Amino acid sequence: HSARIYDYYLGGKDNFAADRRTAERAMASWPAVRTAVREDRAFLGRAVRFLVAEAGIRQFLDIGTGLPSANNVHEVAQGLVPSCRVVYVDNDPIVLAHARALLTSSPEGRTAYIHADLREPEAILADPVTAATLDFSQPVALMLVAVLHFVPDEAQPRRIVGTLLDALPSGSYLVA
Numbered sequence: 001h002s003a004r005i006y007d008y009y010l011g012g013k014d015n016f017a018a019d020r021r022t023a024e025r026a027m028a029s030w031p032a033v034r035t036a037v038r039e040d041r042a043f044l045g046r047a048v049r050f051l052v053a054e055a056g057i058r059q060f061l062d063i064g065t066g067l068p069s070a071n072n073v074h075e076v077a078q079g080l081v082p083s084c085r086v087v088y089v090d091n092d093p094i095v096l097a098h099a100r101a102l103l104t105s106s107p108e109g110r111t112a113y114i115h116a117d118l119r120e121p122e123a124i125l126a127d128p129v130t131a132a133t134l135d136f137s138q139p140v141a142l143m144l145v146a147v148l149h150f151v152p153d154e155a156q157p158r159r160i161v162g163t164l165l166d167a168l169p170s171g172s173y174l175v176a
Contacts, residue, residue, distance in 0.1 A: 001015075001019055001094070002066075002150070003066045003067045003090075003092055003095050004016060004019040004067065005019050005022055005026070006037055006066055006067070006146070007019075007066070007067045007069060008020050008023045009023060009034045010037060010038060010069050014067050040145065040146050044073070044143070045071045045076050047141075047143075047175045048060070048073055048076040048141075048143075049076060051077075051141045051173055051175070052076075052077050052084065055173060056139075057139055057140070057141045057172075057173060058077075058081060058084050058085065058138070058139075059084070059085045059086075059135065059138060059139070059140045060073050060074075060077060060084065060087070060140065061089070061124075061134060061140055061142050061164075062086060062088050062089065062143040062145075063089040063090075063124065063142070063143065063164075064089070064090060064144065064146065064147025064150070065088040065090050065095065065099065066146070067095055067098050067099075073088070074088075074109070074111045078108075078109045081109075082106040082108040082109055083106075083108040083109050084109045085109055085111070085112075085134060086109075086111045086133075087111075087113070087129065087130050087133045088111070088112070088113045088114070089113075089114050089116050089124055090115070090116075091116060091117040091118070093115065096113055096115045099113045100113055110133050112130075112133040113129075114129045118150075118160060119151065119155045119160060121160050121163040121164045121167075122163065124164070125163075136167065136168070137169060138169065139169060139170070139171035139172045139173070140169070140172045140173075141173045141174075142164055142165065142168060142172065142173065144175065144176040145176065148161075148176055161174070161176075
């Protein structure tokens with residue numbers, strides 16, 4: 001399970017023996033994978049800090065969020081500006097269950113979760129939770145961190161990203 005393997009590489013506890021075995025096998029063929037995953041998480045934090053502190057972004061659409069771990073988008077963003085809003089999107093029901101149980105918003109902000117697939121961007125954008133959480137008349141940061149490599153060419157990743165970007169107002173950002 002890719003989300004649980006990622007969790008294992010980050011030192012999390014939400015993984016099983018089969019995930020750890022698979023992760024260890026992957027490290028045998030790519031010894032730097034754990035470092036890459038941790039650097040990816042560090043990049044996410046740096047990007048969110050920049051977006052909030054330097055670019056003035058207050059809304060995030062995080063697609064392919066994975067299992068909750070340290071320094072999630074809302075934790076970093078709301079740690080700087082408590083009123084930030086985040087919609088987390090994942091197509092994995094396990095991820096969604098963990099997110100609903102573990103990720104809570106600051107009282108001033110809002111954090112929401114939807115079960116949707118990156119390969120269906122229209123459904124993400126049309127979801128009532130997305131519309132109720134994010135104001136698409138204001139800039140939004142589209143977070144596609146550590147997810148695009150799971151989208152095969154036949155799923156048309158260029159169309160997917162284009163559809164999402166076309167829905168965002170001027171001043172928005174893409175983080176990938």
